[in-house]
Amino acid sequence: MCHWCSLVIMAAEIMVVETASQFQEVLEKAKRSLVMVHFWAPWAPQCVQMNEVMTELSKEYPHVIFVKLEAESVPEVSEKYEISSVPTFLFFKNCQKIDRVDGAHAPDLTKKVQQHGETAKQDLNDQLKKLLNSAPCMLFMKGTPQEPRCGFSRKIVEILNEHNIRFCTFDILSDEDVRQGLKVYSNWPTYPQLYVNGELVGGLDIVKELAETGELEKTCHTEMGLEHRLKALINKSKVVLFMKGTKALAKCGFSRTIVGILNETGVEYETFNILEDEEVRQGLKTFSNWPTYPQLYVNGELIGGLDIVKELEKSGELLSVLKGENAS
Numbered sequence: 001m002c003h004w005c006s007l008v009i010m011a012a013e014i015m016v017v018e019t020a021s022q023f024q025e026v027l028e029k030a031k032r033s034l035v036m037v038h039f040w041a042p043w044a045p046q047c048v049q050m051n052e053v054m055t056e057l058s059k060e061y062p063h064v065i066f067v068k069l070e071a072e073s074v075p076e077v078s079e080k081y082e083i084s085s086v087p088t089f090l091f092f093k094n095c096q097k098i099d100r101v102d103g104a105h106a107p108d109l110t111k112k113v114q115q116h117g118e119t120a121k122q123d124l125n126d127q128l129k130k131l132l133n134s135a136p137c138m139l140f141m142k143g144t145p146q147e148p149r150c151g152f153s154r155k156i157v158e159i160l161n162e163h164n165i166r167f168c169t170f171d172i173l174s175d176e177d178v179r180q181g182l183k184v185y186s187n188w189p190t191y192p193q194l195y196v197n198g199e200l201v202g203g204l205d206i207v208k209e210l211a212e213t214g215e216l217e218k219t220c221h222t223e224m225g226l227e228h229r230l231k232a233l234i235n236k237s238k239v240v241l242f243m244k245g246t247k248a249l250a251k252c253g254f255s256r257t258i259v260g261i262l263n264e265t266g267v268e269y270e271t272f273n274i275l276e277d278e279e280v281r282q283g284l285k286t287f288s289n290w291p292t293y294p295q296l297y298v299n300g301e302l303i304g305g306l307d308i309v310k311e312l313e314k315s316g317e318l319l320s321v322l323k324g325e326n327a328s
Contacts, residue, residue: 014054015067020076026067027095032127032177032268034064034120035092036113039071039083046104047087053106061117062184063124091116124181127237131178133198134236135168135229137220140182141192142173144276149173152204156192159211165220167194168277174246196220226283233280235300239269239322242284243294247271254306258294261313267322299324 017023040047058066071078071086091099101109143149145157172179183189186200194201210216245251274281285291288302296303312318
């Protein structure tokens with residue numbers, strides 16, 4: 001049985017799904033990535049041929065997740081998506097089926113992968129650009145500065161702190177799309193990764209070298225005023241929620257309630273945990289003239305806190321505000 005963590009390596013890997021629960025897990029963890037599923041049978045020679053086509057496509061499109069599913073072995077999935085013959089190929093994004101190719105038509109399949117793959121790649125690249133530029137000095141690591149999840153991440157945080165480098169972080173364990181996509185985007189296969197002004201500096205070894213030669217402070221000398229930093233944070237995504245905790249683990253009832261409301265809209269949004277940055281926590285109150293948390297921003301503009309969001313939900317205006325149609 002193949003596991004997600006070992007199968008999403010961006011190196012011409014084909015995932016093998018053997019159960020309906022595995023299939024659903026793949027779709028849910030893929031988030032914004034394009035997933036192509038080959039419903040096949042080992043007794044069909046045309047399926048074997050198309051598996052070879054998939055292998056070549058996976059080399060050319062490493063940001064696409066390619067999946068093999070034996071149609072007769074997982075009948076509940078095959079029946080749900082009306083698979084009546086093999087090979088059949090389905091395309092998924094955000095857990096929704098978006099396209100289909102029936103039969104062993106390699107040119108058609110290649111065209112579909114190219115079409116949908118480029119769109120998915122552009123969407124992910126846009127997100128990565130925003131993340132890379134969300135702070136002058138940005139560290140992509142496993143875990144948080146307070147709780148690093150690997151020795152390399154712990155060490156690089158220690159070095160940056162020792163040299164009084166101001167930096168923001170992104171926990172790659174919280175988003176599989178970012179974790180895998182950034183490897184391709186930056187052509188750097190491991191973590192942690194440090195960026196300054198949106199440009200890759202390198203990993204732990206490079207940062208160690210810079211620290212030993214006295215170049216680290218010069219490289220990371222991007223000190224900016226708090227106001228500029230706050231502007232960068234509220235514009236890091238179209239919809240940004242400043243809250244206590246995270247989407248998965250809210251640390252107060254107000255934050256938990258607003259996350260529940262936003263999740264029901266289906267609109268994608270980023271969060272910032274104010275408990276991890278006291279400067280932002282206090283500074284944003286003054287910057288926005290809003291004394292409490294959570295705070296919701298759309299297109300860099302403050303919408304308000306939980307009460308405002310509840311009012312918008314009640315009036316039926318919340319979705320259009322989140323899409324930027326009515327936000328002022």
